[in-house]
Amino acid sequence: MDGVLSDIYAQYIKYEQEDLGITQSIDKLAGKPENHAFVNIYQYIYSSGFFYSAEQIAGSIEAVQKLNNSYQVFIVSSATQFPLSLIEKINWLAKYFPFISWQQIVLCGSKEIVHGDIMIDDHLKNRDHFVGKTILFTQPHNMAMENGKYLRVNSRAEIENILL
């Protein structure tokens, strides 16, 4: 969800602007883990409204709508580390993705308990225990990684090309 559907980097940058008065550009953040890129990141993540007020990544709604018509889609999000995020994520999905039912939502800690045929994720760690096909969704923190070992996509259009 974060970094695939929800534009979490725009939130980090906006919160840091308000917090520290500095504005980092996306291209300077390539290859940096999120908690190195933003020094007060946990303060932002733990604050009320952080997840609910995030924007969708451009085209996410249309892409998920199309996938949802052809696949059994689950939205799986790491959330239990941040208890405030639980209701915000449910409400955020209801706002942008009302066609996703409660049956299709999973809020978890580790994603290693999840199985399926295809996982689209921005974090490599979530792929370690996944037996199906995995697709890495480009986000600044994973930009420095080699492409050789995994299928990388940079946009909703690329996902649609591969899966639809």
Next chain:
Amino acid sequence: MDGVLSDIYAQYIKYEQEDLGITQSIDKLAGKPENHAFVNIYQYIYSSGFFYSAEQIAGSIEAVQKLNNSYQVFIVSSATQFPLSLIEKINWLAKYFPFISWQQIVLCGSKEIVHGDIMIDDHLKNRDHFVGKTILFTQPHNMAMENGKYLRVNSRAEIENILL
């Protein structure tokens, strides 16, 4: 979680006492689906505090503690249908099961996305897509079901005998 760790029937009975002034006994509820057994069940489930104020099923804490020492344990709970329940379930686990980390908690809708070696659950529907071994935890709603097709346990002691 509900009906395995959390004594959800005691909650239903208590809420119905307060709501309708009637006190159903557990042995009269055998074989009835929960939403037939308690006419205003959704009113109770959707009310604030319902999940957080539940008691643990006797012995749950000790049993999970022991299992957690020998297995990789995940607590998987159907929760996204009831958004209020999300934070209450996290807080409830923190209260009774503080040794369970956020990485081990999954709040979902359908459990068909979950995989593992052993599932302990009170609902047969959750077993349909599970590839590992399943153990049915006795609760009133499943009492009328035949034992032939699945392994049934009636208490934490029986679980410990099987798994430890």
